[in-house]
Amino acid sequence: MNSDKILKYILFTASLLILLISGGMVFSLVRGAMPSFHEFGWKFIISSEWDPTQGREQYGALLFIVGTLLTSVLALFIAVPLAFSTSLFVAEYFKNTRIASVVSTMVDLLAGIPSIIFGLWGFYILRPFIVSIGLSDQGYGIFTSGLILAFMIIPYATSLSNTSISMVSNELKEAAYSLGATRLEVIWNVILPNARSGITASYILAFGRALGETLAVTMLIGNSNRMPTGLFSTGNTMSSVIANQFGEASGLQLSSLIEIGLLLFVMTTIINAVGKFIIKKLNR
Amino acid sequence: MNQTTILPGKKMTELIPDLFSGRKLKDKLFLIGIVIFSLLTISMVVLIIGSMILKGYHQINWAFFTQSPPDTFQAMMAKMSGKTIPGGIINGITGSLYLVGIASLIAIPFGVLIGIYLYENSKKRYAGFIRDITDVLQGVPSIVIGLIVYLWVVVEITHGYSVLAGSVALAIMMLPLIIRSTEESLKMIPDTLKEAAIALGTPYYKVVMRVLIPSSFSGLMTGILLAISRILGETAPLMLTTLGNPAINWNIAKPVSAVPLLIWQFYNDPNMVDLIWSSSLFLMGFVLLLNILSKWIAARQKK
Numbered sequence: 001m002n003s004d005k006i007l008k009y010i011l012f013t014a015s016l017l018i019l020l021i022s023g024g025m026v027f028s029l030v031r032g033a034m035p036s037f038h039e040f041g042w043k044f045i046i047s048s049e050w051d052p053t054q055g056r057e058q059y060g061a062l063l064f065i066v067g068t069l070l071t072s073v074l075a076l077f078i079a080v081p082l083a084f085s086t087s088l089f090v091a092e093y094f095k096n097t098r099i100a101s102v103v104s105t106m107v108d109l110l111a112g113i114p115s116i117i118f119g120l121w122g123f124y125i126l127r128p129f130i131v132s133i134g135l136s137d138q139g140y141g142i143f144t145s146g147l148i149l150a151f152m153i154i155p156y157a158t159s160l161s162n163t164s165i166s167m168v169s170n171e172l173k174e175a176a177y178s179l180g181a182t183r184l185e186v187i188w189n190v191i192l193p194n195a196r197s198g199i200t201a202s203y204i205l206a207f208g209r210a211l212g213e214t215l216a217v218t219m220l221i222g223n224s225n226r227m228p229t230g231l232f233s234t235g236n237t238m239s240s241v242i243a244n245q246f247g248e249a250s251g252l253q254l255s256s257l258i259e260i261g262l263l264l265f266v267m268t269t270i271i272n273a274v275g276k277f278i279i280k281k282l283n284r
Numbered sequence: 285m286n287q288t289t290i291l292p293g294k295k296m297t298e299l300i301p302d303l304f305s306g307r308k309l310k311d312k313l314f315l316i317g318i319v320i321f322s323l324l325t326i327s328m329v330v331l332i333i334g335s336m337i338l339k340g341y342h343q344i345n346w347a348f349f350t351q352s353p354p355d356t357f358q359a360m361m362a363k364m365s366g367k368t369i370p371g372g373i374i375n376g377i378t379g380s381l382y383l384v385g386i387a388s389l390i391a392i393p394f395g396v397l398i399g400i401y402l403y404e405n406s407k408k409r410y411a412g413f414i415r416d417i418t419d420v421l422q423g424v425p426s427i428v429i430g431l432i433v434y435l436w437v438v439v440e441i442t443h444g445y446s447v448l449a450g451s452v453a454l455a456i457m458m459l460p461l462i463i464r465s466t467e468e469s470l471k472m473i474p475d476t477l478k479e480a481a482i483a484l485g486t487p488y489y490k491v492v493m494r495v496l497i498p499s500s501f502s503g504l505m506t507g508i509l510l511a512i513s514r515i516l517g518e519t520a521p522l523m524l525t526t527l528g529n530p531a532i533n534w535n536i537a538k539p540v541s542a543v544p545l546l547i548w549q550f551y552n553d554p555n556m557v558d559l560i561w562s563s564s565l566f567l568m569g570f571v572l573l574l575n576i577l578s579k580w581i582a583a584r585q586k587k
Contacts, residue, residue, distance in 0.1 A: 006489075011398075014394055015402075018414050021459075022417050024432075025424070028436065082325045084321075085322050086325045086326075088318050103322060109329050109572070112575050113329070113332060114516070114568070115517065116544050117517070120561075121335065182307050182311035183311055184315075185307070209423075212423075214426065242524075261427070268424065268428075
């Protein structure tokens with residue numbers, strides 16, 4: 001066998017690692033979640049009771065699913081106007097200027113800040129601020145975590161939309177300007193329709209990021225196992241219940257936490273797949 | 285916009301109000317909105333980094349880099365007498381370096397090999413499938429990766445929290461980043477370069493080692509540094525895999541601490557608050573340094 005063939009085999013074998021990891025991941029999650037699934041079945045998703053007391057253990061994930069969705073949707077609502085403005089700033093209004101590169105470097109920095117530091121900042125600075133303006137008693141809750149989450153996902157929301165916005169062809173824009181359109185009208189009638197799918201895809205991917213964020217949310221949501229009643233009420237999310245209870249969990253509780261992990265895995269994978277599908281259609 | 289066109293049958297004065305009404309006004313307001321929202325976005329970076337520097341700098345001294353953290357009592361005494369907290373985060377620094385080192389040893393060779401495979405077979409269906417799976421892997425929340433590695437390594441291999449488990453978790457997070465950046469930087473190499481080498485009858489492994497890797501080296505380095513800077517601050521997966529350790533540890537089958545884990549620990553102990561900010565400042569500084577380094581390498585390549 002010659003060296004070329006050997007290298008080809010090595011490369012191919014390496015690629016199997018990806019299949020092994022992802023296949024193994026699904027397998028282990030499903031296997032680990034089995035005891036909980038046998039015990040609670042589909043009720044796991046619609047029950048909001050979470051009681052680890054020995055003897056009358058009862059686990060349902062609805063609280064956490066609701067918490068995750070609420071914080072992530074809120075984060076997206078806050079992030080979209082900010083990310084959209086930043087994209088237009090960098091890729092349209094001040095395209096290729098020094099100030100645009102400063103702004104986009106700053107947004108990159110935002111992506112580099114570790115989750116735990118966002119959490120600390122939220123805990124020690126944002127939370128007291130929210131208390132002091134009287135929005136809530138403790139400062140914990142859906143709103144505080146959603147706000148911090150929003151800034152964490154902005155870099156993901158801008159990166160792809162920047163490219164899509166700056167790729168809109170100049171001829172199209174110039175044609176609109178020559179008809180007397182203002183910049184706003186060009187943005188609304190030329191840039192947006194052309195960059196629409198790229199922008200949508202990047203917001204979907206950012207939403208996927210928000211779903212899985214752990215520590216910053218854990219530090220800010222209040223970790224109370226009750227159904228959130230409003231924007232400023234406390235709650236819990238799928239990732240924070242795993243982070244909080246994993247250390248002491250065993251048996252059925254561990255299995256239930258793994259099932260939550262599996263649900264989280266499925267949710268993020270679906271969201272990401274939708275995002276990637278849009279990007280793929282775009283590139284064709 | 286200068287309004288030089290004069291419509292027939294209209295006087296100049298009739299045209300002037302147009303500048304301030306309706307469409308033009310909306311256009312201006314929109315721009316102002318864009319600028320305000322963009323400033324709001326970047327103000328967050330300034331606020332976070334600024335408050336970290338202000339609250340953390342006075343705790344950074346020689347002991348910070350050479351000693352282990354104090355226990356709660358020591359910290360409380362120092363706080364009560366108004367001194368800076370003694371001790372430092374040396375166990376976290378060595379632990380982080382150890383974890384990231386082992387993770388890199390696993391992820392970089394595999395990542396580069398798989399990246400080369402995807403580049404060489406880019407048209408094949410199987411390669412497209414691997415690429416999709418890699419994207420899926422990149423989107424998996426870090427806490428889920430921690431959960432998986434707990435089941436694989438902590439339970440099955442080291443029978444307890446360990447360096448190995450933490451490193452495997454970080455390696456799984458690095459892998460997709462390195463694969464994609466390798467493939468992207470290989471794509472930038474002009475085909476002619478590769479063809480020239482092949483035309484000389486160079487064996488394929490030599491083409492890879494002498495042409496592909498050297499000419500995409502800075503791209504590879506950028507990708508690797510960015511991947512490292514991404515995992516350096518990861519906390520959630522480490523909580524489920526290496527747990528933490530009050531002392532320096534070099535045994536791969538035993539738990540180890542890491543800077544983000546120490547921050548989490550300090551956060552849960554009200555006496556240690558001052559150490560939180562200095563540790564965060566250190567972590568952030570390190571992450572920023574790697575980011576800047578990778579940008580610098582990428583920029584130098586373009587010249």
